[in-house]
Amino acid sequence: MSRIRLGVNIDHIATLRNARGGSHPDPLRAARMIRAAGGDQVTAHLREDRRHITDADMERLVASADLPVNMEMAATAEMLAIALRLRPHACCIVPERREERTTESGLDVLRGEASLCQMVPRLRAAGIRVSLFVDPDEEQLRAAARVGADAVELHTGTYALARGAAREKELERLRRGAALVRELGLECHAGHGLDYDNVSAVAAIPEVVELNIGHFLIGEAIFVGFTESVRRMRRLMDAARGA
Ligand code: PXP
Numbered sequence: 001m002s003r004i005r006l007g008v009n010i011d012h013i014a015t016l017r018n019a020r021g022g023s024h025p026d027p028l029r030a031a032r033m034i035r036a037a038g039g040d041q042v043t044a045h046l047r048e049d050r051r052h053i054t055d056a057d058m059e060r061l062v063a064s065a066d067l068p069v070n071m072e073m074a075a076t077a078e079m080l081a082i083a084l085r086l087r088p089h090a091c092c093i094v095p096e097r098r099e100e101r102t103t104e105s106g107l108d109v110l111r112g113e114a115s116l117c118q119m120v121p122r123l124r125a126a127g128i129r130v131s132l133f134v135d136p137d138e139e140q141l142r143a144a145a146r147v148g149a150d151a152v153e154l155h156t157g158t159y160a161l162a163r164g165a166a167r168e169k170e171l172e173r174l175r176r177g178a179a180l181v182r183e184l185g186l187e188c189h190a191g192h193g194l195d196y197d198n199v200s201a202v203a204a205i206p207e208v209v210e211l212n213i214g215h216f217l218i219g220e221a222i223f224v225g226f227t228e229s230v231r232r233m234r235r236l237m238d239a240a241r242g243a
Contacts, residue, residue, distance in 0.1 A: 001206050007023065007041035007070050008034045009214025010229055014044075016050035016218075027057050030226060032144070037227045038234030045072035047080065048096055055082065060088045064189045070212065071144045072133075075112055082117055083128060090129040091215070092153055092189075092212070092230040093119075105153040106135035109143035114149040124148065132188055136177025142182065151187035154178060156202055160193025171201055178207035196220075196236060203240035211237065 013027045021058035031042040042065045044053045061069050068089030074096035083091050086157040093116070095107045102227040109116060109132055116132070123130045132144045133153035137156070144152045154177050159170035174190065190202050191212035202208060213233060 004042040005040040007043040007212040009043040012218040036228035145184040153189035157192040
């Protein structure tokens with residue numbers, strides 16, 4: 001099986017920095033440690049309320065990180081303008097609700113189809129790879145293909161929270177979703193809620209070529225350091241691919 005890419009989401013380095021309002025810890029410093037730890041991409045979410053990553057962070061990441069930057073963003077005119085100005089390697093379009101603690105569900109592509117049909121080609125024309133963060137639901141995945149996305153990131157949050165037989169059922173939904181994404185000619189990514197205990201089954205899905213993981217890695221970094229936290233995830237992903 002092909003090597004699977006690891007995107008490390010560094011939002012919560014910014015959360016910690018913002019708790020005191022200064023400049024430490026610096027998300028760019030973390031971004032520059034990812035490559036040596038075995039990661040392939042820096043992922044960061046510029047939320048509408050700027051609760052963690054700021055405009056200045058995103059600008060510095062795109063200009064100075066030594067890895068491709070995957071900018072997560074809501075499908076708004078403001079975010080489209082920022083992405084077109086900064087031109088990150090990739091954009092992942094996510095749903096956003098102000099009251100949520102994190103991205104709680106996949107994008108409703110069916111509902112937003114008309115506006116995504118405008119936005120996705122504009123991003124792609126600027127040389128940005130576009131993925132849509134979607135639940136493993138057949139109609140949503142088909143709509144993602146219709147709006148012209150390059151990739152789908154399957155939302156693994158429900159799988160991550162499920163236990164026992166319910167988890168196996170969610171895993172099967174992810175497997176079927178990944179197969180459909182490939183059949184539709186799109187690249188398949190996955191992420192949300194992944195940790196050392198639940199990552200292997202997702203990394204073993206052959207159609208999945210990229211995982212984006214944040215909260216667990218930053219939390220684990222408190223105990224073992226950021227590099228070791230990412231390194232161990234890399235090892236688990238490689239082992240799941242039979243590498
Ligand atoms: N992928 C997307 C699209 C996300 O919105 C998030 C959370 O910001 C992640 C992956 C990472 O999720 P987690 O922080 O739970 O690993």
